[in-house]
Amino acid sequence: MKLSQLEMLVLLAETGSVQGVSERMHRTQAAVSMALKTLEDDVGFPLFDRSGYRLTLSPRGRQFLRQAREVVKQQQRLHSLAAQLQTGAEPQLRITYDYTCAPSVLFDAMKKVQDAFPATELLLSGDSQLRALRRIREGEAELALCPWLPIFRQHGDFETVRVRPFELLVVCAPTLLAGLQLAELQRHDLLEMPMLIPQDQDIGIDLDKIMRMPGQQRIRVNDSITQRELLLAGMGWGIIPGDLVGDALQRHALERIDIPGFMTHVNLEVHLVRSAERIAGPAEELIWRHFSDASLINTHAP
Structure with missing residues:
Protein backbone atom coordinates (compact mmCIF):
# COMPACT_ATOMS: atom_id res chain seq x y z
CA MET A 1 0.00 0.00 0.00
CA GLN A 86 17.05 22.03 7.31
CA THR A 87 16.36 25.72 7.89
CA GLY A 88 16.37 26.34 11.66
CA ALA A 89 14.00 29.22 12.42
CA GLU A 90 11.23 29.65 9.86
CA PRO A 91 12.03 31.94 6.91
CA GLN A 92 8.39 33.05 7.10
CA LEU A 93 5.66 32.77 9.72
CA ARG A 94 2.15 33.23 8.34
CA ILE A 95 -0.45 34.48 10.80
CA THR A 96 -4.08 35.07 9.89
CA TYR A 97 -6.87 36.60 11.95
CA ASP A 98 -10.63 36.69 11.65
CA TYR A 99 -11.92 40.21 10.98
CA THR A 100 -14.10 40.00 14.10
CA CYS A 101 -10.93 39.90 16.24
CA ALA A 102 -8.55 42.84 16.74
CA PRO A 103 -5.06 41.77 15.55
CA SER A 104 -3.44 44.11 18.09
CA VAL A 105 -3.64 41.30 20.67
CA LEU A 106 -0.88 39.58 18.65
CA PHE A 107 1.54 42.49 18.59
CA ASP A 108 3.44 41.81 21.86
CA ALA A 109 4.06 38.20 20.81
CA MET A 110 5.14 39.29 17.33
CA LYS A 111 7.61 41.76 18.89
CA LYS A 112 9.19 38.84 20.79
CA VAL A 113 9.69 37.03 17.49
CA GLN A 114 11.29 40.12 15.95
CA ASP A 115 13.75 40.29 18.83
CA ALA A 116 14.54 36.56 19.01
CA PHE A 117 14.42 35.66 15.29
CA PRO A 118 15.14 38.79 13.23
CA ALA A 119 15.54 36.74 10.02
CA THR A 120 11.98 35.39 10.23
CA GLU A 121 9.55 37.38 8.10
CA LEU A 122 6.13 37.81 9.71
CA LEU A 123 3.14 37.77 7.35
CA LEU A 124 -0.07 39.02 8.98
CA SER A 125 -3.34 38.94 7.05
CA GLY A 126 -7.04 39.24 7.78
CA ASP A 127 -9.76 36.91 6.54
CA SER A 128 -13.50 37.30 6.37
CA GLN A 129 -15.41 35.07 8.77
CA LEU A 130 -13.80 31.68 9.39
CA ARG A 131 -11.62 31.37 6.31
CA ALA A 132 -8.75 31.69 8.78
CA LEU A 133 -9.41 28.14 10.02
CA ARG A 134 -9.59 26.86 6.47
CA ARG A 135 -6.17 28.36 5.79
CA ILE A 136 -4.74 26.49 8.78
CA ARG A 137 -6.30 23.24 7.58
CA GLU A 138 -4.99 23.70 4.04
CA GLY A 139 -1.46 24.59 5.22
CA GLU A 140 -1.71 28.19 3.97
CA ALA A 141 -0.99 29.69 7.42
CA GLU A 142 0.69 28.51 10.62
CA LEU A 143 -1.39 30.42 13.20
CA ALA A 144 -4.93 31.81 13.23
CA LEU A 145 -6.73 34.12 15.64
CA CYS A 146 -10.48 33.60 15.59
CA PRO A 147 -13.64 33.02 17.64
CA TRP A 148 -13.77 29.38 18.68
CA LEU A 149 -16.42 26.73 19.14
CA PRO A 150 -15.64 23.06 19.91
CA ILE A 151 -17.67 22.03 16.84
CA PHE A 152 -14.92 23.50 14.66
CA ARG A 153 -12.76 20.45 15.44
CA GLN A 154 -14.81 18.46 12.94
CA HIS A 155 -13.27 20.64 10.20
CA GLY A 156 -9.65 19.76 11.00
CA ASP A 157 -7.15 18.44 13.53
CA PHE A 158 -6.64 21.70 15.44
CA GLU A 159 -4.79 22.65 18.59
CA THR A 160 -5.97 25.81 20.35
CA VAL A 161 -5.14 28.10 23.25
CA ARG A 162 -7.50 30.64 24.79
CA VAL A 163 -6.58 34.29 24.18
CA ARG A 164 -9.49 36.30 25.56
CA PRO A 165 -13.29 36.34 25.83
CA PHE A 166 -15.29 37.14 22.72
CA GLU A 167 -17.77 39.89 23.64
CA LEU A 168 -20.65 41.23 21.60
CA LEU A 169 -21.75 44.81 22.33
CA VAL A 170 -24.75 46.90 21.33
CA VAL A 171 -23.45 50.30 20.17
CA CYS A 172 -24.62 53.45 18.43
CA ALA A 173 -23.21 56.81 17.35
CA PRO A 174 -23.95 59.68 19.80
CA THR A 175 -25.63 61.68 17.03
CA LEU A 176 -28.45 59.14 16.87
CA LEU A 177 -28.99 59.38 20.62
CA ALA A 178 -29.56 63.14 20.69
CA GLY A 179 -32.23 63.94 23.25
CA LEU A 180 -32.18 60.41 24.69
CA GLN A 181 -30.64 59.29 27.98
CA LEU A 182 -28.50 56.15 27.72
CA ALA A 183 -29.66 54.92 31.12
CA GLU A 184 -33.31 55.25 30.08
CA LEU A 185 -33.14 53.66 26.61
CA GLN A 186 -35.78 51.05 25.91
CA ARG A 187 -36.26 48.55 23.11
CA HIS A 188 -38.85 50.69 21.37
CA ASP A 189 -36.29 53.52 21.10
CA LEU A 190 -34.08 51.28 18.96
CA LEU A 191 -37.00 50.35 16.75
CA GLU A 192 -37.06 53.94 15.54
CA MET A 193 -33.48 53.62 14.18
CA PRO A 194 -31.99 51.39 11.46
CA MET A 195 -30.11 48.30 12.60
CA LEU A 196 -26.75 47.44 11.03
CA ILE A 197 -26.08 43.72 10.94
CA PRO A 198 -23.53 41.47 9.18
CA GLN A 199 -25.09 39.11 6.66
CA ASP A 200 -23.28 36.09 8.05
CA GLN A 201 -20.93 36.07 11.04
CA ASP A 202 -20.03 32.42 10.31
CA ILE A 203 -18.95 31.96 13.92
CA GLY A 204 -21.84 29.90 15.24
CA ILE A 205 -23.91 32.99 16.09
CA ASP A 206 -27.36 33.84 14.75
CA LEU A 207 -27.84 37.50 15.69
CA ASP A 208 -31.50 37.35 14.72
CA LYS A 209 -32.05 34.72 17.43
CA ILE A 210 -30.09 36.31 20.26
CA MET A 211 -31.96 39.63 19.97
CA ARG A 212 -35.23 39.61 21.84
CA MET A 213 -37.00 42.12 19.60
CA PRO A 214 -38.06 42.43 15.97
CA GLY A 215 -36.20 44.88 13.79
CA GLN A 216 -38.07 47.37 11.62
CA GLN A 217 -35.28 48.82 9.49
CA ARG A 218 -32.17 46.79 8.69
CA ILE A 219 -29.04 47.39 6.69
CA ARG A 220 -27.15 44.14 6.11
CA VAL A 221 -23.46 44.29 5.27
CA ASN A 222 -21.03 41.56 4.25
CA ASP A 223 -18.48 41.95 7.07
CA SER A 224 -17.97 43.43 10.53
CA ILE A 225 -15.42 46.00 9.33
CA THR A 226 -18.01 47.61 7.05
CA GLN A 227 -20.53 47.41 9.88
CA ARG A 228 -18.15 49.35 12.16
CA GLU A 229 -17.65 52.08 9.55
CA LEU A 230 -21.41 52.48 9.11
CA LEU A 231 -21.84 52.66 12.88
CA LEU A 232 -19.21 55.40 13.09
CA ALA A 233 -20.99 57.26 10.30
CA GLY A 234 -24.20 57.31 12.32
CA MET A 235 -26.12 55.08 9.91
CA GLY A 236 -27.76 53.06 12.68
CA TRP A 237 -27.16 50.89 15.74
CA GLY A 238 -25.77 47.37 15.80
CA ILE A 239 -24.38 44.36 17.67
CA ILE A 240 -20.65 44.07 17.02
CA PRO A 241 -17.59 42.34 18.53
CA GLY A 242 -16.13 44.47 21.33
CA ASP A 243 -12.60 44.08 19.93
CA LEU A 244 -13.59 46.14 16.90
CA VAL A 245 -15.03 49.14 18.70
CA GLY A 246 -13.00 49.42 21.91
CA ASP A 247 -11.07 52.49 20.74
CA ALA A 248 -14.24 54.14 19.40
CA LEU A 249 -15.95 53.66 22.75
CA GLN A 250 -13.00 55.17 24.60
CA ARG A 251 -13.08 58.36 22.55
CA HIS A 252 -16.92 58.40 22.60
CA ALA A 253 -17.23 58.11 18.83
CA LEU A 254 -19.66 55.29 19.72
CA GLU A 255 -21.73 54.72 22.83
CA ARG A 256 -22.52 51.37 24.40
CA ILE A 257 -26.20 50.60 24.92
CA ASP A 258 -27.23 48.37 27.83
CA ILE A 259 -30.87 47.32 27.94
CA PRO A 260 -31.66 44.58 30.52
CA GLY A 261 -32.94 41.41 28.87
CA PHE A 262 -32.38 42.76 25.37
CA MET A 263 -29.81 40.19 24.26
CA THR A 264 -29.13 36.60 25.29
CA HIS A 265 -25.65 35.78 26.58
CA VAL A 266 -23.13 34.58 23.99
CA ASN A 267 -20.44 32.35 25.49
CA LEU A 268 -17.54 32.41 23.04
CA GLU A 269 -13.79 32.87 23.30
CA VAL A 270 -11.07 34.07 20.96
CA HIS A 271 -8.48 31.34 20.47
CA LEU A 272 -5.12 31.03 18.78
CA VAL A 273 -5.31 27.99 16.50
CA ARG A 274 -2.73 25.83 14.73
CA SER A 275 -2.63 22.44 13.07
CA ALA A 276 -1.92 19.48 15.33
CA GLU A 277 -0.44 17.64 12.34
CA ARG A 278 2.65 19.85 12.03
CA ILE A 279 5.73 20.31 14.15
CA ALA A 280 6.01 23.99 15.01
CA GLY A 281 9.13 25.99 14.28
CA PRO A 282 10.80 28.08 17.01
CA ALA A 283 9.20 31.39 15.97
CA GLU A 284 5.73 29.87 15.91
CA GLU A 285 6.39 28.14 19.23
CA LEU A 286 7.45 31.43 20.82
CA ILE A 287 4.11 33.04 19.93
CA TRP A 288 2.25 29.94 21.09
CA ARG A 289 4.01 29.96 24.48
CA HIS A 290 3.23 33.68 24.87
CA PHE A 291 -0.48 32.88 24.95
CA SER A 292 -0.36 29.45 26.59
CA ASP A 293 1.68 30.85 29.50
CA ALA A 294 -0.76 33.74 29.86
CA SER A 295 -3.67 31.29 29.79
CA LEU A 296 -2.10 29.23 32.59
CA ILE A 297 -1.57 32.35 34.70
CA ASN A 298 -5.22 33.38 34.23
CA THR A 299 -6.42 29.87 35.03
CA HIS A 300 -4.55 29.74 38.34
CA ALA A 301 -5.13 33.37 39.34
CA PRO A 302 -7.09 33.70 42.61
Whole structure:
Protein backbone atom coordinates (compact mmCIF):
# COMPACT_ATOMS: atom_id res chain seq x y z
CA MET A 1 0.00 0.00 0.00
CA LYS A 2 1.11 3.55 -0.72
CA LEU A 3 0.95 6.63 1.46
CA SER A 4 -1.03 8.48 -1.22
CA GLN A 5 -3.70 5.76 -1.04
CA LEU A 6 -3.98 6.22 2.72
CA GLU A 7 -4.27 9.98 2.20
CA MET A 8 -7.13 9.36 -0.23
CA LEU A 9 -8.87 7.13 2.30
CA VAL A 10 -8.60 9.83 4.98
CA LEU A 11 -9.88 12.51 2.60
CA LEU A 12 -12.77 10.29 1.52
CA ALA A 13 -13.86 10.09 5.16
CA GLU A 14 -13.56 13.89 5.47
CA THR A 15 -15.22 14.94 2.21
CA GLY A 16 -17.71 12.09 1.82
CA SER A 17 -17.15 11.62 -1.89
CA VAL A 18 -14.62 10.58 -4.52
CA GLN A 19 -15.17 13.97 -6.15
CA GLY A 20 -14.11 15.70 -2.93
CA VAL A 21 -10.91 13.62 -2.81
CA SER A 22 -10.28 14.37 -6.47
CA GLU A 23 -10.57 18.13 -5.93
CA ARG A 24 -8.38 18.16 -2.81
CA MET A 25 -5.62 16.00 -4.32
CA HIS A 26 -5.86 17.37 -7.88
CA ARG A 27 -6.40 13.92 -9.36
CA THR A 28 -9.09 12.67 -11.70
CA GLN A 29 -12.00 10.83 -10.12
CA ALA A 30 -11.08 7.74 -12.14
CA ALA A 31 -7.53 7.80 -10.71
CA VAL A 32 -8.87 8.17 -7.16
CA SER A 33 -11.35 5.31 -7.61
CA MET A 34 -8.63 3.03 -9.02
CA ALA A 35 -6.19 3.88 -6.20
CA LEU A 36 -8.81 3.12 -3.56
CA LYS A 37 -9.70 -0.17 -5.25
CA THR A 38 -5.99 -1.10 -5.34
CA LEU A 39 -5.69 -0.27 -1.63
CA GLU A 40 -8.67 -2.51 -0.92
CA ASP A 41 -7.04 -5.35 -2.90
CA ASP A 42 -3.77 -4.87 -1.00
CA VAL A 43 -5.35 -5.09 2.48
CA GLY A 44 -7.33 -8.18 1.49
CA PHE A 45 -10.79 -7.28 2.81
CA PRO A 46 -13.60 -4.88 1.81
CA LEU A 47 -12.90 -1.32 2.93
CA PHE A 48 -16.07 0.07 1.37
CA ASP A 49 -19.78 -0.54 1.25
CA ARG A 50 -20.83 -0.03 -2.37
CA SER A 51 -24.50 -0.89 -1.94
CA GLY A 52 -25.66 2.73 -1.71
CA TYR A 53 -25.41 5.79 -3.91
CA ARG A 54 -22.22 6.97 -2.20
CA LEU A 55 -19.05 5.08 -1.43
CA THR A 56 -19.02 4.53 2.35
CA LEU A 57 -16.64 2.73 4.68
CA SER A 58 -17.40 -0.77 5.88
CA PRO A 59 -17.08 -1.55 9.62
CA ARG A 60 -13.57 -2.98 9.04
CA GLY A 61 -12.85 0.01 6.79
CA ARG A 62 -13.64 2.41 9.65
CA GLN A 63 -11.29 0.49 11.93
CA PHE A 64 -8.56 0.58 9.26
CA LEU A 65 -9.17 4.34 8.81
CA ARG A 66 -8.19 5.08 12.41
CA GLN A 67 -4.71 3.67 11.88
CA ALA A 68 -4.42 5.20 8.42
CA ARG A 69 -5.02 8.64 9.96
CA GLU A 70 -2.15 8.07 12.37
CA VAL A 71 0.21 7.06 9.56
CA VAL A 72 -0.71 10.16 7.54
CA LYS A 73 -0.24 12.40 10.59
CA GLN A 74 3.18 10.92 11.29
CA GLN A 75 4.23 11.48 7.69
CA GLN A 76 3.11 15.12 7.88
CA ARG A 77 5.01 15.60 11.12
CA LEU A 78 8.14 14.09 9.58
CA HIS A 79 7.95 16.51 6.63
CA SER A 80 7.50 19.40 9.04
CA LEU A 81 10.42 18.25 11.21
CA ALA A 82 12.68 17.80 8.17
CA ALA A 83 11.93 21.34 7.03
CA GLN A 84 12.73 22.73 10.47
CA LEU A 85 15.98 20.76 10.73
CA GLN A 86 17.05 22.03 7.31
CA THR A 87 16.36 25.72 7.89
CA GLY A 88 16.37 26.34 11.66
CA ALA A 89 14.00 29.22 12.42
CA GLU A 90 11.23 29.65 9.86
CA PRO A 91 12.03 31.94 6.91
CA GLN A 92 8.39 33.05 7.10
CA LEU A 93 5.66 32.77 9.72
CA ARG A 94 2.15 33.23 8.34
CA ILE A 95 -0.45 34.48 10.80
CA THR A 96 -4.08 35.07 9.89
CA TYR A 97 -6.87 36.60 11.95
CA ASP A 98 -10.63 36.69 11.65
CA TYR A 99 -11.92 40.21 10.98
CA THR A 100 -14.10 40.00 14.10
CA CYS A 101 -10.93 39.90 16.24
CA ALA A 102 -8.55 42.84 16.74
CA PRO A 103 -5.06 41.77 15.55
CA SER A 104 -3.44 44.11 18.09
CA VAL A 105 -3.64 41.30 20.67
CA LEU A 106 -0.88 39.58 18.65
CA PHE A 107 1.54 42.49 18.59
CA ASP A 108 3.44 41.81 21.86
CA ALA A 109 4.06 38.20 20.81
CA MET A 110 5.14 39.29 17.33
CA LYS A 111 7.61 41.76 18.89
CA LYS A 112 9.19 38.84 20.79
CA VAL A 113 9.69 37.03 17.49
CA GLN A 114 11.29 40.12 15.95
CA ASP A 115 13.75 40.29 18.83
CA ALA A 116 14.54 36.56 19.01
CA PHE A 117 14.42 35.66 15.29
CA PRO A 118 15.14 38.79 13.23
CA ALA A 119 15.54 36.74 10.02
CA THR A 120 11.98 35.39 10.23
CA GLU A 121 9.55 37.38 8.10
CA LEU A 122 6.13 37.81 9.71
CA LEU A 123 3.14 37.77 7.35
CA LEU A 124 -0.07 39.02 8.98
CA SER A 125 -3.34 38.94 7.05
CA GLY A 126 -7.04 39.24 7.78
CA ASP A 127 -9.76 36.91 6.54
CA SER A 128 -13.50 37.30 6.37
CA GLN A 129 -15.41 35.07 8.77
CA LEU A 130 -13.80 31.68 9.39
CA ARG A 131 -11.62 31.37 6.31
CA ALA A 132 -8.75 31.69 8.78
CA LEU A 133 -9.41 28.14 10.02
CA ARG A 134 -9.59 26.86 6.47
CA ARG A 135 -6.17 28.36 5.79
CA ILE A 136 -4.74 26.49 8.78
CA ARG A 137 -6.30 23.24 7.58
CA GLU A 138 -4.99 23.70 4.04
CA GLY A 139 -1.46 24.59 5.22
CA GLU A 140 -1.71 28.19 3.97
CA ALA A 141 -0.99 29.69 7.42
CA GLU A 142 0.69 28.51 10.62
CA LEU A 143 -1.39 30.42 13.20
CA ALA A 144 -4.93 31.81 13.23
CA LEU A 145 -6.73 34.12 15.64
CA CYS A 146 -10.48 33.60 15.59
CA PRO A 147 -13.64 33.02 17.64
CA TRP A 148 -13.77 29.38 18.68
CA LEU A 149 -16.42 26.73 19.14
CA PRO A 150 -15.64 23.06 19.91
CA ILE A 151 -17.67 22.03 16.84
CA PHE A 152 -14.92 23.50 14.66
CA ARG A 153 -12.76 20.45 15.44
CA GLN A 154 -14.81 18.46 12.94
CA HIS A 155 -13.27 20.64 10.20
CA GLY A 156 -9.65 19.76 11.00
CA ASP A 157 -7.15 18.44 13.53
CA PHE A 158 -6.64 21.70 15.44
CA GLU A 159 -4.79 22.65 18.59
CA THR A 160 -5.97 25.81 20.35
CA VAL A 161 -5.14 28.10 23.25
CA ARG A 162 -7.50 30.64 24.79
CA VAL A 163 -6.58 34.29 24.18
CA ARG A 164 -9.49 36.30 25.56
CA PRO A 165 -13.29 36.34 25.83
CA PHE A 166 -15.29 37.14 22.72
CA GLU A 167 -17.77 39.89 23.64
CA LEU A 168 -20.65 41.23 21.60
CA LEU A 169 -21.75 44.81 22.33
CA VAL A 170 -24.75 46.90 21.33
CA VAL A 171 -23.45 50.30 20.17
CA CYS A 172 -24.62 53.45 18.43
CA ALA A 173 -23.21 56.81 17.35
CA PRO A 174 -23.95 59.68 19.80
CA THR A 175 -25.63 61.68 17.03
CA LEU A 176 -28.45 59.14 16.87
CA LEU A 177 -28.99 59.38 20.62
CA ALA A 178 -29.56 63.14 20.69
CA GLY A 179 -32.23 63.94 23.25
CA LEU A 180 -32.18 60.41 24.69
CA GLN A 181 -30.64 59.29 27.98
CA LEU A 182 -28.50 56.15 27.72
CA ALA A 183 -29.66 54.92 31.12
CA GLU A 184 -33.31 55.25 30.08
CA LEU A 185 -33.14 53.66 26.61
CA GLN A 186 -35.78 51.05 25.91
CA ARG A 187 -36.26 48.55 23.11
CA HIS A 188 -38.85 50.69 21.37
CA ASP A 189 -36.29 53.52 21.10
CA LEU A 190 -34.08 51.28 18.96
CA LEU A 191 -37.00 50.35 16.75
CA GLU A 192 -37.06 53.94 15.54
CA MET A 193 -33.48 53.62 14.18
CA PRO A 194 -31.99 51.39 11.46
CA MET A 195 -30.11 48.30 12.60
CA LEU A 196 -26.75 47.44 11.03
CA ILE A 197 -26.08 43.72 10.94
CA PRO A 198 -23.53 41.47 9.18
CA GLN A 199 -25.09 39.11 6.66
CA ASP A 200 -23.28 36.09 8.05
CA GLN A 201 -20.93 36.07 11.04
CA ASP A 202 -20.03 32.42 10.31
CA ILE A 203 -18.95 31.96 13.92
CA GLY A 204 -21.84 29.90 15.24
CA ILE A 205 -23.91 32.99 16.09
CA ASP A 206 -27.36 33.84 14.75
CA LEU A 207 -27.84 37.50 15.69
CA ASP A 208 -31.50 37.35 14.72
CA LYS A 209 -32.05 34.72 17.43
CA ILE A 210 -30.09 36.31 20.26
CA MET A 211 -31.96 39.63 19.97
CA ARG A 212 -35.23 39.61 21.84
CA MET A 213 -37.00 42.12 19.60
CA PRO A 214 -38.06 42.43 15.97
CA GLY A 215 -36.20 44.88 13.79
CA GLN A 216 -38.07 47.37 11.62
CA GLN A 217 -35.28 48.82 9.49
CA ARG A 218 -32.17 46.79 8.69
CA ILE A 219 -29.04 47.39 6.69
CA ARG A 220 -27.15 44.14 6.11
CA VAL A 221 -23.46 44.29 5.27
CA ASN A 222 -21.03 41.56 4.25
CA ASP A 223 -18.48 41.95 7.07
CA SER A 224 -17.97 43.43 10.53
CA ILE A 225 -15.42 46.00 9.33
CA THR A 226 -18.01 47.61 7.05
CA GLN A 227 -20.53 47.41 9.88
CA ARG A 228 -18.15 49.35 12.16
CA GLU A 229 -17.65 52.08 9.55
CA LEU A 230 -21.41 52.48 9.11
CA LEU A 231 -21.84 52.66 12.88
CA LEU A 232 -19.21 55.40 13.09
CA ALA A 233 -20.99 57.26 10.30
CA GLY A 234 -24.20 57.31 12.32
CA MET A 235 -26.12 55.08 9.91
CA GLY A 236 -27.76 53.06 12.68
CA TRP A 237 -27.16 50.89 15.74
CA GLY A 238 -25.77 47.37 15.80
CA ILE A 239 -24.38 44.36 17.67
CA ILE A 240 -20.65 44.07 17.02
CA PRO A 241 -17.59 42.34 18.53
CA GLY A 242 -16.13 44.47 21.33
CA ASP A 243 -12.60 44.08 19.93
CA LEU A 244 -13.59 46.14 16.90
CA VAL A 245 -15.03 49.14 18.70
CA GLY A 246 -13.00 49.42 21.91
CA ASP A 247 -11.07 52.49 20.74
CA ALA A 248 -14.24 54.14 19.40
CA LEU A 249 -15.95 53.66 22.75
CA GLN A 250 -13.00 55.17 24.60
CA ARG A 251 -13.08 58.36 22.55
CA HIS A 252 -16.92 58.40 22.60
CA ALA A 253 -17.23 58.11 18.83
CA LEU A 254 -19.66 55.29 19.72
CA GLU A 255 -21.73 54.72 22.83
CA ARG A 256 -22.52 51.37 24.40
CA ILE A 257 -26.20 50.60 24.92
CA ASP A 258 -27.23 48.37 27.83
CA ILE A 259 -30.87 47.32 27.94
CA PRO A 260 -31.66 44.58 30.52
CA GLY A 261 -32.94 41.41 28.87
CA PHE A 262 -32.38 42.76 25.37
CA MET A 263 -29.81 40.19 24.26
CA THR A 264 -29.13 36.60 25.29
CA HIS A 265 -25.65 35.78 26.58
CA VAL A 266 -23.13 34.58 23.99
CA ASN A 267 -20.44 32.35 25.49
CA LEU A 268 -17.54 32.41 23.04
CA GLU A 269 -13.79 32.87 23.30
CA VAL A 270 -11.07 34.07 20.96
CA HIS A 271 -8.48 31.34 20.47
CA LEU A 272 -5.12 31.03 18.78
CA VAL A 273 -5.31 27.99 16.50
CA ARG A 274 -2.73 25.83 14.73
CA SER A 275 -2.63 22.44 13.07
CA ALA A 276 -1.92 19.48 15.33
CA GLU A 277 -0.44 17.64 12.34
CA ARG A 278 2.65 19.85 12.03
CA ILE A 279 5.73 20.31 14.15
CA ALA A 280 6.01 23.99 15.01
CA GLY A 281 9.13 25.99 14.28
CA PRO A 282 10.80 28.08 17.01
CA ALA A 283 9.20 31.39 15.97
CA GLU A 284 5.73 29.87 15.91
CA GLU A 285 6.39 28.14 19.23
CA LEU A 286 7.45 31.43 20.82
CA ILE A 287 4.11 33.04 19.93
CA TRP A 288 2.25 29.94 21.09
CA ARG A 289 4.01 29.96 24.48
CA HIS A 290 3.23 33.68 24.87
CA PHE A 291 -0.48 32.88 24.95
CA SER A 292 -0.36 29.45 26.59
CA ASP A 293 1.68 30.85 29.50
CA ALA A 294 -0.76 33.74 29.86
CA SER A 295 -3.67 31.29 29.79
CA LEU A 296 -2.10 29.23 32.59
CA ILE A 297 -1.57 32.35 34.70
CA ASN A 298 -5.22 33.38 34.23
CA THR A 299 -6.42 29.87 35.03
CA HIS A 300 -4.55 29.74 38.34
CA ALA A 301 -5.13 33.37 39.34
CA PRO A 302 -7.09 33.70 42.61
